Amino acid sequence: MLRKFFKLLSLIAAVLILMVVSTPSAHALWILEQDFTAVPPQTSSLTLADPEIAIEVTADSYNFPLGEQEATQLYDKHAVFLQQGDAVDFTAVIPQEGLYTIWFDTAVPDTFLNPPEAQLLVDGAFPTIDTQRIVFPIFYQNSGDEFPLDRYGNEALIRQENLTRWSKVPLRDANFSQAYPLQLQLEQGEHHFEFRLARESLLLGSIYIEAFAPFPDYDHYLAENDLPDSSGVFIELEAEQPAYKNDTSIRPINSRSLEVTPYDTYQLVLNTLGGESWDRSGTTVYYEFNVPEDGNYFITLRALQNVKSNFTVFRRITINDAVLFEELNKVPFRYDTEWSNITLGGDTPYKIHLH
Numbered sequence: 579m580l581r582k583f584f585k586l587l588s589l590i591a592a593v594l595i596l597m598v599v600s601t602p603s604a605h606a607l608w609i610l611e612q613d614f615t616a617v618p619p620q621t622s623s624l625t626l627a628d629p630e631i632a633i634e635v636t637a638d639s640y641n642f643p644l645g646e647q648e649a650t651q652l653y654d655k656h657a658v659f660l661q662q663g664d665a666v667d668f669t670a671v672i673p674q675e676g677l678y679t680i681w682f683d684t685a686v687p688d689t690f691l692n693p694p695e696a697q698l699l700v701d702g703a704f705p706t707i708d709t710q711r712i713v714f715p716i717f718y719q720n721s722g723d724e725f726p727l728d729r730y731g732n733e734a735l736i737r738q739e740n741l742t743r744w745s746k747v748p749l750r751d752a753n754f755s756q757a758y759p760l761q762l763q764l765e766q767g768e769h770h771f772e773f774r775l776a777r778e779s780l781l782l783g784s785i786y787i788e789a790f791a792p793f794p795d796y797d798h799y800l801a802e803n804d805l806p807d808s809s810g811v812f813i814e815l816e817a818e819q820p821a822y823k824n825d826t827s828i829r830p831i832n833s834r835s836l837e838v839t840p841y842d843t844y845q846l847v848l849n850t851l852g853g854e855s856w857d858r859s860g861t862t863v864y865y866e867f868n869v870p871e872d873g874n875y876f877i878t879l880r881a882l883q884n885v886k887s888n889f890t891v892f893r894r895i896t897i898n899d900a901v902l903f904e905e906l907n908k909v910p911f912r913y914d915t916e917w918s919n920i921t922l923g924g925d926t927p928y929k930i931h932l933h
Contacts, residue, residue, distance in 0.1 A: 625675055627673075627674045627675065627676025627790075628674055628789055630789070631674060631789040633671075633786065633788070635784060635787070636783075637658050638656040640666035645781060646659075647659055647687055648687075649687040649744075649781055652685070652743075652744055653683070653781075655683070655783050656784075657782060657783040659781055660775040660779065660782055661775065661779045662779070665773060665775070667770065667771060668770075669768055669769065670768070670771060671767065671768050672764045672766055672787070673766065674789075675764065675766045676764070677764075677790040678761065678789055679748060679758075679759045679760065679761055679762075680698065680749040680787055681747065681759075681785070681786040682747045682786075683747075683782070684714050684781060685742055685783075686717075686779075687779070689740075689779065691826075692777065693714055693715060694713075694780040695711055695712060695713055695714070695775075695778070696712045696714070696775050697709060697710050697773075698771065698772070699774070700762065700764070701769055702770070702772075705762050708749075708750075708751045708752065708760055709749065709760070712750075712752070713860075714780060715747065715824040716824060717742075717745075718738045719821070720736040720737075721739045723819075725830070725848050731844075731845050733845070735829060741822050744783065745899070746786070748760075753859055755859065757907055758790075758792070759790075761790045793902075793903055793907055794903050795904050796928060799902055800929060805872060805931050805933065806874070807873060807929070808871055808874070811869065811875075813868075813869065815867060816840075817850065817863075817879075818831075820864055821864050821865055822863075822864050824860075824861060824862045825858065827855055827861065828851065828855060829851070829855045829856075830849075830850065831853050831855065832850070838850055838880065853885070854885065857885070869932050872933035873933075874930065875931075876923075876930070877921070877930055878919050878920065879920050880918075881917070881918065882918070883914060884915055887913055888913050889913055892910055893911060894906065895909055895922070909922060
């Protein structure tokens with residue numbers, strides 16, 4: 579089952595719509611709130627390594643007891659269970675000097691409110707100030723499928739519960755203010771890494787050291803992904819019913835506008851998601867869906883950005899945990915007082931390959 583993820587930032591989303599141009603299987607949308615500063619990586623005076631370089635360090639090489647918690651059964655590799663103050667270390671041989679990103683397979687089994695935080699040292703020192711505080715996500719899901727009703731017949735919020743879910747988390751600045759994951763300049767040769775858990779508890783699987791490469795632009799993505807267009811598929815998702823999210827403050831809200839669904843003349847219906855309750859950098863919602871065949875899809879969001887007057891805000895959209903091309907790393911949403919259908923790519927919609 580494939581998953582598709584969308585990331586957005588501070589706007590209200592009422593409906594997410596997928597229309598064919600084409601694709602079967604299961605997917606999910608990831609919508610992220612972020613105070614986004616589209617600052618390109620500073621690579622002009624630094625060396626880019628071969629983008630094919632990817633090093634995986636598995637948990638059985640950490641010289642730390644392997645975890646036996648129930649959540650480790652959800653992960654198909656070795657994992658360790660870390661508590662506050664625990665540390666693991668390993669060495670890795672870097673084949674070529676250049677910029678590298680660091681990724682962590684993690685899950686959070688025990689914490690409900692406070693996200694785990696960790697530190698990363700390379701060769702006995704913090705390579706940047708941002709490696710002194712690495713924040714890992716906690717996931718939540720609705721405890722039921724339908725909104726309960728209060729004594730007046732209005733819809734109320736569904737109780738949230740913790741969701742233990744493994745994810746591959748990039749090393750980022752804690753404020754989520756940069757367009758790319760952090761890049762560490764590493765020289766060729768052997769390096770010693772130490773990962774310290776500074777807060778809460780965490781299940782840690784593999785750690786990945788990958789050569790940094792900027793996202794391709796849309797034209798390059800399209801040329802590299804030659805799938806046929808299709809027709810006859812229309813998938814509609816209600817934004818107020820995400821599959822899960824990483825912050826309980828992201829809440830469904832009511833809109834009395836006739837331009838959103840569902841709508842009720844007499845009762846309050848929770849028919850949108852976000853607004854002023856979705857304004858913290860890094861907060862994310864996820865959607866999952868099934869598509870009937872491989873191919874190209876258009877993606878449209880029924881959205882309203884009326885929080886920042888006369889400003890254009892930018893959102894990051896990822897599909898299956900990846901930004902497919904540069905334009906999805908900074909999708910613009912302009913100020914408006916009316917709801918509108920915003921198709922990714924605008925007048926020339928992006929063909930999103932799903933398979």
